[in-house]
Amino acid sequence: MDVDEQAQASDAQAPRKPPAGPGLHIVATPIGNMRDITLRAIDVLRAADLVACEDTRVFAKLASAHGISAPTIAYADATQDIAEPRILRALGKGKIVALVSDAGMPLISDPGYRLVRAAVAGGHVVTAAPGASAVPMALALSGLPTDRFFFGGFLPAKEGERRRAIAAAANVPATLVFFEAPHRLAASLVDLAELLGPRPAAIARELTKLFEEMRRGPLTELAQHYALHPDVKGEIVLVIGPPGETEAPAAERLDEALRGAMAGASVKDAAAEVAARYGLRRRDVYARALELRREAVS
DSSP, X not given: OOHHHHHHHHHHHSOOOOSOOSEEEEEOBOSSOTTOOOHHHHHHHHHOSEEEESOHHHHHHHHHHHTOOOOEEEOSTTTXXXXXXXXXXXXXXTOEEEEEOSSBSTTSSSSOHHHHHHHHHXXXXXXXXXXXXXXXXXXXXXXXXXXXXXXXXXXXXXXXXXXXHHHHHTTOSSEEEEXXXXXXXXXXHHHHHHHHOSOEEEEXXXXXXXXXXXXXXXXXXXXXXXXXXXXXXXXXXXXXXXTTSSOOOOHHHHXXXXXXXXXXXXHHHHHHHHHHHHTOOHHHHHHHHHHHHHHHHO
């Protein structure tokens, strides 16, 4: 018997490690293409005594495709108060519990952190079977810097809140990543272009699916494109280059932008908006805004 045969015989005789032990298992599921699920994820889900899922109907399709028969419980924003005690009781009995979202890695803009926190506090094992996620995929395909990024989840639906969120992230020294609903994409791009200027950006749509699309260009051009083509569909990820990717405006252009902003906002809010638009220090822009206001009233 040669070395390879001996190794194979040893492997055959050795006890096989179970696919999952008692505890909470955070399991990534496909973001579109049903084949983007790991072998380990399938093993864990087949071994689970209970699967907590965002929508049981969505998970049923994946379960049917991969022969998963574990009982399920809905765990979403609206149901977590009811579901969490049952899940913790199962963990307390030494059960294998899997947590999945409708798509991708759980907890990324989805509920779950509260359950993880409770499981840890209860002394239960918490581990993960990692896999597909739209955030790193969009970032990798964007052609923008990937050494540092800030993920901001979904941009707010209301215009005022959305613009404040964009302004708050404007000076983060990293590539920005946001989720967006298709019916709000055009409006959000207008706000992003006004507040951040022509930063390089990319729109990732329907990742891993049949009509996957990546559209790259300055925010200003992307805003113009989707203003003309607002009827987009599917899951969307926005990736925006970090500050410093565009040149600072000339003094005359800065003053013009400040006067325009102050026509409909306070000095403080106008300065914050213009500073975010050009990636400038808010304190410096605010000082110039005060000078312009004094000149206007004198």
